[in-house]
Amino acid sequence: MAIIIDETKKVIVQGITGREGRARTRLMREFGTRVVGGCTPGKGGQEVEGIAVHDTVAEVVAAAGGVDVSVVFVPARLVKGAAIEAIEAGVKLVMLVPDRVPLWDAMRIAQCAAANDAEFIGPNTLGVISPGRAVIGMIGGRADSAKQWFNEPIRGKTVGVMSRSGGMSSSCGYYLSRAGLGISTICHVGGDPVLGLTFPEVALKFEDDPETDAIVLFGEIGGSMEERLADLCQTGRVTKPVVAYIGGKAAKEGTRFSHAGAIIEGDRGTHVGKVKALTAAGATVVDGFGDLPEAACAALGVAVEAS
């Protein structure tokens, strides 16, 4: 199975003629992603990597007979328009790769997605990869590296990975694979304050995925997504083992949490609060990042493979 992306999903690229769009289209295809079209306003009629370029998402959707996912590689200030265009054209999952998307733009995208029953990932996401199946975004980089780094699912010992750090998404997948575990999907939810899919939503997808045996996450201080995930574990909505590392323990508090508006969030947002919430919900929280693979193996009751 895997979640979010697999080889059957029809993917399009917005901003396909740009530097990143062009390069990533090739890499996604090399890994096995079914890229069926792309668009850049004013560039309709061109071709990128043998893929027809259209002016608008609606045209690509019509030409492809419907699409499942749009991956957006346009400059940050144009992301809002691109995302809303895709959602209004009927695309149900939009991935926003660019960094520096203004916050109020992200909230407007969220409003549009909610109104149209669509989901989005990011902004500021490295992407999502389902080893052996497909990748969207730029996670893993070169296809041959990604194939080498991340194990495909292995019966009885496959984990789903979700992370708030892009680089650490790949690191988690790599070190877990080296410990002998299979990976169903790695999802980098993004590093921004307002995101589409967050840990709770991704965890529910992993919960429904028969191939995923446990959930591993790289969390960080700030925001509430770790606490909300803990709530789901507490209430029995997420029953699979959860293994977590929370970054930012040593980060200086007081600057970002100094306003009354943040302080009255209570325990939420702090390292201590997140560890406490997850631990109380039955998750394993490791103190050192290097301890994640062993803890994941322990949660699944399998031995760490020497590599």
Place this chain on the structure above:
Amino acid sequence: MARLHEYEGKGMLKAQGVHVPAGRAVASADEAEQVASELGGHVVLKVQAWITGRKDKGGVRFAKTPEEARKCAEDLLGMQFGNFPVEEVLVEQCLEIAHELFVSLTIDDAARTPMLLLDCAGGTGIEERADTVARLAVSVSDGIDRDDVAAVLSRSDIPQESHQALLDAIDAIVETANVNEARSFEVNPLVVLRDGSVCAADCRVTIDDYAVFRHPELGIEIARELDHPATDLERIAYQLEQDDHRGTFYFAKLPTDGWESSKGLIGFHGAGGGGSMMSMDAVTNEGYTLANFCDTSGNPSAAKVYRAARVILAQQGLTGYFGSGSGVASQEQFHSAYGLAKAFNELEISLPVVVRLGGNAEDRAVEILEDACEGLPGSVEGYRKDDTPAFCAARFTTLMDGTSGVSSDQLTRNVPDWVGGDAEAFPIEGGHVWIDLAHCDAALTAQMAEWSSGVLKDDGTGLPAIACDEQTAAKSDSEFIACEIECLRAGRPVLFVDLPIAGIDCPQEAS
């Protein structure tokens, strides 16, 4: 988050029709006296500083006469909070307050909307009353739900006749946050005066860093939260970031008090937020003090990594350089290796350097870095994804222990002597590419075409020439850097990419 001062926030509110007390910010005691006399003498003076609990820290004073105001301003302008000296004081008319409300707009990550926090008992002790504060979701397109706000007001002991004015003010506060793209907007307190009118008595605003480019009118110099006034180097780095959006570049000075009692002052170069934090822990655990935080990630160009390394090494008193990120980077790491190799060679680095280059094409990246830096006085070592941050930090300690008497103060930029003379030069973004044609030949030219990814070609006579249009060439700084380093590795340094950094290598243009 770009923080604004109280008076700047109040200026925004006024523009949206919210009443604010009469008065203005001043930078001298003379002006304070002047403003106080214009306001009739009875005024409040408030330091403009990014602190909490300003009143308890002595940052608020009341004066009954202009002379008293002058005296107060003298005291306040001499104060310092954290690393920030008080440079401005807001002088305002005194208010006759009947009721205080706590009004704060934050961004709620769970709801993905702005969230209005409202408490009709005011902001004092708000932390203890967290559970009773009303939390009202705000529509990003339509603003507040006035019925929801009215319901909260109706449960308070504030007289009914002020409710309409409060509703209007709260509506306008939310709209002010919207038009200015605030990350947070707090009016604490919003007050009802004895005459029943409503006024924003204080204001605390942060603007979304990513939206600052749309608001030049705010005059925000550096769109990020620092715990100290921005240093020259931070200004230089920020400008470099604005000029080149290929990948992330972030540079901030860290507090280094007491570093002398640590094992050394280190320049830190991370890649990616999460991995950088872990790497910083690893090198700090070895007993070093980090002079800075720096992050180049998101597939940065070689030129960007070069500039970041130059900024890091422009700090005074560094005795080592440590680079490490997530360790399993999706980006091809040789771009970073070329950028680093260029910076280290240009400065003929004498400090020990450890850089963890794990990720795509890591073998090639490590080879480029170590090979290109082999002849330098400092040891430069590259590591891969299977080398943990702790291992790299331990290796760094070994190199540091074998080095003494070096400091970044001794580093100077070396430009080849043939640059600037009769050599071939053409402009690129941010500088020039120089080629020493006298030492080129057909065999080398063929290799340079390859090393530059085809940006250079043989001009037909065995000498290198631009193979593409000028515009493409001007953007090919990273390809030229790759070519420069490969020429160096081949023992034929005939190409030099001159990318002077404003503020370090040449004067900064007036902005």
